Amino acid sequence: GNSVTQMEGPVTLSEEAFLTINCTYTATGYPSLFWYVQYPGEGLQLLLKATKADDKGSNKGFEATYRKETTSFHLEKGSVQVSDSAVYFCALSYRSSNTGKLIFGQGTTLQVKP
């Protein structure tokens, strides 16, 4: 079935360090891929998305490229800030039956220290 796997957290980095959070997926067809971010005490908000192979989503310095050959959508940022501390969720939506459902990974907690 369709699934999303993220790297285990928590991830602890110093400010200005390079960030990678790995995400791989299993899906039939051609899903859309998303990264959502959840700041403490808040709901999830879309960070970026990509709808087809080789698309790159980007926002707020974060990037992720849809790699069909490796079924991956890794999240990267060149220089993290303390304000980036949050939980990051990778997700996919699949077009079969036009169900509109999102499948989420388990989330990766990022803690950035000054």
Next chain:
Amino acid sequence: DADVTQTPRNRITKTGKRIMLECSQTKGHDRMYWYRQDPGLGLRLIYYSFDVKDINKGEISDGYSVSRQAQAKFSLSLESAIPNQTALYFCATSDAGTSGRTDTQYFGPGTRLTVL
């Protein structure tokens, strides 16, 4: 004002009690969803609705029911709460997207439910 609101934000209840969580949206979206979040499990879909007359079970619907009172309102009920329903509950909305595929989902702030 927030586009997707949830009430209450926190609730503590006892086993066996009936609980209703409410969600309202001002985004004008047809599609609404209820998820629960548990540590280490991500978000799991409970129910979803594509319009007022179209309600569907998600992957973990047992023990829950929903009501779509209007395009803008989607309520989740626990008829007889049990401790393993203690979780963070999120409502979300989305448009159908240009091709009918799922577009971005917009989430409410969540309701933290504790069942003792």
